[in-house]
Amino acid sequence: MPGDTSATEWNRLLPQARLPLLVNPEGGYVQNCNSAPWYTNLHAIIDRRQFPEDITPNFNSLRTQISLEMLEGDKDLSLEKILRYKFNTKLLLADRVKEDLVRAIRGQSVDGVSLDEAAKVLESWDNRAAHDANGALLFTNFWLAYGKKTEHPYAVAWDEKEPASTPKGLGDAEAARSVMAATVKTMKEKYGTIAVKWGDVHRLRRGNIDVPMSGFISEFRNGFRGAPFGDFGSFRVIRYDEEKDGKFVARQGDSFVMAVEFSSPPTAYTVVAYSQSDDPNSPHHTDQSALFAQEKWKRVSFTQDDISKNLERSYHP
Helix, strand or coil, X not given: CCCCCHHHCCCCCCCHHHCCCCCCCXXXXXXXXXXXXXXXXXXXXXXXXXXXXXXXXXXXXXXXXXXXXXXXXXXXXXXXXXXXXXXXXXCHHHHHHHHHHXXXXXXXXXXXXXXXXXXXXXXXXCCECCCCCCCHHHXXXXXXXXXXXXXXXXXXXXXXXXXXXXXXXXXXXXXHHHHHHHHHHHHHHHHCCCCCCHHHHEEEEECCEEEECCCCCCCCEECCCCCEECCCCCCCCEEEEECCCCCEEEEEECCEEEEEECCCCCEEEEEECCCCCCCCCCHHHCHHHHHHHCCCCEECCCCHHHHHHCCCCCCCC
């Protein structure tokens, strides 16, 4: 919307009473992963029609949906479970479309390229962008190209009446076969195989460390009927840039992460993807980066006793 006329001048703020609000909803959680606020809790969906229409686009990203899946699927959460869930590398998109995709390509051949091998790789893949995943690179490369090829990527588009179970299904089998054939050909030329381990190609590099990295997100941009294109439904979001050696290096996404249990004193764990120090000579230039890549945490020291046990040095001015 143009912002250079008096008609669109910002001259007041919406009061809190006119903003979406939930207080102690059923299910005992609130969550948001940069989607519309209406689906913060599936037990208490907010009626968006009670608010200005331009307050936010109406969509529920697949990342938000995997957040809801974890919360709804486990009624007995603990801090230990939360620590594991934060590093969930499942691509929810694969849960929604892979079965249809395998069915569409099995036994097929396009331009002399057999798609049976791709079907087998995808069938044996557990739908995760984990270090040792063999099908994740094939699937993500395929989907990014497929999204540019077709106007109907899904059999069922996202529907606000089913905000946590749509979109789903493969919408264009013919385009999928064509794109998969091109993807197989390109990957074999580049890697020699389509069964490439995710961590062999996706790396975290900082200082003298160069280690396998898990997680994925593509660049968000408009597409797929209002939902952000490039949303693979990974809760562990990492965006990569390709470097000269052909490896994809983590550049954006999860960075500072903190999980807290409000005990007395609080119990908390943190990790910083880019570590604590900018000094390449400091041991803290890479230590947390290594933890982050390994999907591990460090305990936060709250009490004087905890701090004393973990001191590297102390001094008086």
